[in-house]
Amino acid sequence: MTGKKKVLLSARKIRARVKRLGKQLTAAYAGKDPLFVCVLKGACVFYADLVRAVRCPVQFDFVQASSYGSGTVSSGEVRLEKATDQPVEGRHVVLVEDIVDTGRTLAYLKRLFLQQGARSVAICALLDKPSRRAAGGAQADYVGFTIADRFVVGCGLDYAERFRNLPAIAELPAEETHE
Numbered sequence: 001m002t003g004k005k006k007v008l009l010s011a012r013k014i015r016a017r018v019k020r021l022g023k024q025l026t027a028a029y030a031g032k033d034p035l036f037v038c039v040l041k042g043a044c045v046f047y048a049d050l051v052r053a054v055r056c057p058v059q060f061d062f063v064q065a066s067s068y069g070s071g072t073v074s075s076g077e078v079r080l081e082k083a084t085d086q087p088v089e090g091r092h093v094v095l096v097e098d099i100v101d102t103g104r105t106l107a108y109l110k111r112l113f114l115q116q117g118a119r120s121v122a123i124c125a126l127l128d129k130p131s132r133r134a135a136g137g138a139q140a141d142y143v144g145f146t147i148a149d150r151f152v153v154g155c156g157l158d159y160a161e162r163f164r165n166l167p168a169i170a171e172l173p174a175e176e177t178h179e
């Protein structure tokens with residue numbers, strides 16, 4: 001942190017919220033042997049905390065998709081760069097994402113998993129920017145925090161691969177984006 005970023009959500013606040021999300025997911029998925037799919041790279045920090053807050057057995061998997069280049073504006077087009085290792089057919093899938101922005105990435109992944117025969121697909125996102133939702137964009141079933149239309153970094157979220165390791169969620173000032 002350079003000290004210029006505005007902290008929106010402290011690490012403590014995030015920890016408390018993730019614990020509650022874990023409880024909710026435990027109640028919803030006990031006995032269902034869910035597959036928790038982490039959307040790389042941004043969700044990895046949230047995912048690691050979330051799965052440890054879930055008290056029923058879960059299996060891990062990872063996908064990578066991108067709708068952003070290295071800037072702050074979505075390209076609008078989603079690419080799958082890494083598929084799950086195990087088949088999702090017949091599984092209860094929980095897609096774990098850092099943030100739902102336009103919702104295009106998650107709409108694409110949800111559609112893909114349902115086409116592949118997943119029994120159910122739920123979305124759990126640390127952050128939600130509902131004002132940015134595109135037509136046909138996905139809605140999250142479990143949300144940590146709803147935020148305004150600001151570009152944020154930290155807790156896994158990056159700007160051009162930087163700031164992912166900040167423990168808090170902070171707003172990135174325009175002068176740091178050089179755009």
Ligand code: IMP
Binds near residue numbers: 074159
């Ligand atoms: P969507 O498909 O537009 O919902 O984009 C989702 C992806 O865009 C997220 O997984 C993030 O990687 C990226 N993204 C959207 N908003 C932000 C932000 O405020 N900070 C960092 N990354 C963001």
